[in-house]
Amino acid sequence: MTDKTYNWGIIGAGRISRKFVDGLKATRNGRAYAVAARDLAKAQEFAREKNMPVAYGSYEELAADPQVDAVYIGTVNTMHAPNTLLMLAHKKPVLCEKPFAMNRVEVDEMIAAAQRNKMFLMEAFWTNFLPSMNAVRQLIADGAIGDITYIRADLGFFRAYDxxxxxxxxxxxxSSVLDIGLYPIFLAVTLLGHPDHITAQAVTMPDGVDVTSSMFFKWRNGAVAQLFSSYCIQLDCEGVIYGSKGKITMHGRWHAPTRISITTDGHTYDCPVASVGNGYNYEAQEVMDCLDKGLLESPLLPLSESAKFMSLLEAVMRQF
Ligand SMILES: NC(=O)c1ccc[n+]([C@@H]2O[C@H](COP(=O)([O-])OP(=O)(O)OC[C@H]3O[C@@H](n4cnc5c(N)ncnc54)[C@H](OP(=O)(O)O)[C@@H]3O)[C@@H](O)[C@H]2O)c1
Known part of the structure; x- marks a missing residue:
């Protein structure tokens, strides 16, 4: 590892960008340097609040700043692809929020641009990098619950429709699936691989936006997953992995840093997980560690995986 400090540029002065900047404080070598918003006053307010030295009133200005070492894209879903393409064209390494884009065509375009410009690109799927997620993977690899037979995971919050x-x-x-349903889907895929069969149903609004979704995945080896997400129901937000010898519970809200317990032979005990920061620090650290090593993608979340995952989201949503 080098001792280089990375100046991060933040695209979009919204809700999640604020959390990401807070997360940077818990990284070894990340510095919140510049923020860009479509409106300069909004960027300046963000910069003041987060004690950042530079604010821009356009994304292009941030892209052109030679002091920016890495860019985080925290804009709305439809802007992920165009914002990523802009930053890559300016030779900036990019960490782009989930969903990576709106569809597979956009994701392929982003990957092609990263390769063309020889620039690092990664989807900001923070759960993938959390110590709690790594602990669950390790427990399963160690055979703590035997073979996985069933995964039940949900994520849902009540939000007044607007x-x-x-x-x-x-x-x-x-879309509830693109916003939160992708987390239960991720849990199933990261533990069991891509499913061999999927069925999915959704409650949709008249304009087509899915607000509640239920998904059933099946694997050739007999494993199954029941996944659920909603904007209309306050759920337990629990992930439970059942195996031939016991179960692991990722307590609510399982997709964030969380408590993990394991039940075998009728006994339940907590599995201690050490975690620092608000969780967004882990994905940021992974980007900087990859850049230190001169990598163009993360071995922990390769671009081919993000592309395949986008295709799965599309397959789910086609069924609505
Ligand atoms: N990883 C996580 O835990 C997590 C959690 C929540 C959300 N997210 C993801 O983060 C992204 C942003 O979510 P958020 O809740 O932070 O959203 P937000 O605050 O509503 O908006 C983020 C930014 O998007 C831009 N924007 C808003 N409306 C726009 C429009 N109509 N046209 C073009 N740009 C627009 C704005 O940029 P300006 O500031 O430049 O105006 C805004 O600051 C989403 O993709 C979401 O899926 C991730």
Whole structure:
């Protein structure tokens, strides 16, 4: 590892960008340097609040700043692809929020641009990098619950319906699956690989935006997963992995840093997990560690996986 400090540029002065900047404080070598918003006053307010030295009133200005070492894209879903392409064209390494883009065509375009420009690119799927997720993978690899037979995972929050807010607004890619349903899907895929058969149903609004979704995945070896997400129901937000010898519970909200317990032979005990920061620090650290090593993608979340995952999301949503 080098001792280089990375100056991060933040695209979009919204909700998740704030959390990402807070997360940077818990990294070894990340510095929140510049923020860009479509409106300069908004960027300046963000920079003041987060004690950042530079604010820009356009994304292009941030892309052109030679002091920016890595860019985090925290804009609405429909802007992920165009914002990523802009940054890659300016030779900036990119960490782009999930969903990586709106569809596989966009994801392929982003990957091609990263390869063409020889620039690092990664999907900001923070759960993948959390110590709690790694602990679960390790427990399963160690045979703690035997072979996985069933995964039950949900994520859901009650939100008053308002077609103007991001999550319900089709113009900016509103969709419960693209926003939160992808987490239960990720849990199933990261532990069992891509399913051999899927069925899915959704409650959709008249404009087509899915607000509640239920998915059933099946694997050739007999393993199954029941996955659920909703904007209309306050759920337990629990992930439970059942195996031939016991079960692992990722307690609510399982997709964030969380408590893990394991049940075998009728006994339940906690599995201690050491975690620092708000969780967003781990994905940021992975980017900087990869850049230190001169990598163009993360071995922990290869671009081919993000592309395949996008195809799976599309396959699920086609069934709605
Ligand atoms: N990893 C996680 O835990 C997590 C959690 C929540 C959300 N997310 C993801 O993060 C992204 C942003 O979510 P958020 O809740 O932070 O959203 P947000 O605050 O509503 O919006 C983020 C930014 O998107 C831009 N934007 C808003 N409306 C726009 C429009 N109509 N056209 C073009 N740009 C627009 C704005 O950029 P300007 O500031 O430049 O105006 C805004 O600051 C989403 O893709 C979401 O899936 C991830």
């Amino acid at each position: 077609p103007h807010i991001r999550t319900f607004n089709p113009e900016v890619g509103g």
